[in-house]
Amino acid sequence: MNSINLKTELENNSYPGRGIIIGKSEDGEHAVIAYFIMGRSENSRNRIFETFEKGIRTKAFDESKLVDPSLIIYAPVRVIRNQTIVTNGDQTDTVYDYLKGGKTFEEALRTRTFEPDPPNFTPRISGIVEIFDGTFNYKLSILKSNNGNEASAQRFFYEYAEPVNGEGHFIHTYKCDGNPIPSFYGEPKSVKLTGSIDTLTETLWNSLNSDNKVSLFTRYIHLTTGAVETRIVNKNQ
Secondary structure, eight states: OBBBOOHHHHHOSSOOEEEEEEETTTTTSEEEEEEEEOOOOOOHSSSEEEETEEEEEEEESGGOOOOOTTOOOOOEEEEEEEEEEEESTTHHHHHHHHHHOOOOOOHTTOOOOOOOOOOOOOOOEEEEEEETTEEEEEEEEEEETTTTTEEEEEEEEEEEESOOOOOEEEESBBBSOOOOBBBSSSSEEEEESSSOOHHHHHHHHHHOOOOTEEEEEEEEEEETOEEEEEEEESSSO
C-alpha cells in the first residue's frame, strides 16, 4: 500500500468526521498520535478539547447551547502505564478499565458496537500505542454496522508491530459527507509523517474543512526518554 499525502487527502474530503492517525516520526525518535473532530450540527460544533490528568476530554464551549452530551462529551485520550489510548467516544474508558484489569484492547472493544445514532450508525474508531525498550507498536480498530444494518455489527482490528520511520496509519469515521453519512471502509490508510509536531499540527488543521473542523489534538512521545509534547487547537476560542 502506497503512503498518501495527508494534506491532499484531507483537503479533498469535506467531512471525514472524526479521525485518528498513529505512526512513527520521520526522525525515528517519536511515536506520533493525532485525533481530530468535526461537526455539522450546532451541538457537535459546540465543543473544545481540554487537558486532564495525562489525557484530553471534550467539553461544551457554550454550556447553554449543549443539547445532548451522550455522544459528544467523552475523553478521547487516556494514558495507563506505557499505553496511550485514543478513541472517538466513551469506549476510551472501556479500554482503560479492561487494561487496568489485565485484559486487552481487543477484549474491551468486543463488548462495544457502533454509535446508536440512526441512520448514520457512526463507527467507533480506536487506537492504542504501547511503548517499551525504546520502541513501540500500535493498533487500530473500527466497529461499524453492516452497511447500515443496525442488527449486524462488524469489528475490525489492525496491528502494526514494527513501525517505519515517517509512516503512519489514518482511520476516520466517515468515507465522506452525505445523508446518511457513509461509513469508512477498507483498511486504515498509510500516510506520510514528516517534520516536527508543530509541522504536523499546522498541516492537519489547515487541511481540515474550515466550516466543519472543531478541534485537533497531536502528541509526540519520545521513544527513549518518554518525554511528551502535546498540541491542542480549538476552533472555538
